[in-house]
Amino acid sequence: MIFLVDHHLEGQAILIEKKIAAEGWLEIIPISLVTLEEVGIPVNSNDRIVWRFAQENQMILLTGNRKMKGEDSLEQVLRE
Numbered sequence: 283m284i285f286l287v288d289h290h291l292e293g294q295a296i297l298i299e300k301k302i303a304a305e306g307w308l309e310i311i312p313i314s315l316v317t318l319e320e321v322g323i324p325v326n327s328n329d330r331i332v333w334r335f336a337q338e339n340q341m342i343l344l345t346g347n348r349k350m351k352g353e354d355s356l357e358q359v360l361r362e
Contacts (some may be wrong), residue, residue, distance in 0.1 A: 285315045286336045288345035289325040292317055295344065315344075327354035 287295040295315045302313055318325055323335060333356060338342040350357045 283313050284312060284339070284341045285313070286321065286332070286339075286341040286343050287315050287317050288343070289318050291346065292346055304319070326349075328354040330354040330359050332356075333359045 285295075295317070299315050302308060307313060318327070318332070321335065321339075323332060332345075332352075333343065335341075345356070352358065
């Protein structure tokens with residue numbers, strides 16, 4: 283299971299990853315957290331690009347700071 287971590291959650295992702303490892307979950311379920319930078323996506327990419335990348339690569343997107351309005355907003359992309 284791969285989580286794509288939005289740039290504003292990188293600090294929290296480090297804490298989550300450490301907690302998951304400390305609790306032994308990595309021995310049961312293969313979990314990895316990757317950042318936009320690690321996969322080559324610029325942090326200023328629009329929501330559509332980020333969402334499509336996550337979907338095409340079977341990743342779960344961790345975000346809390348994407349747009350709610352506009353043609354390329356995460357809200358619009360999910361509705362489509």
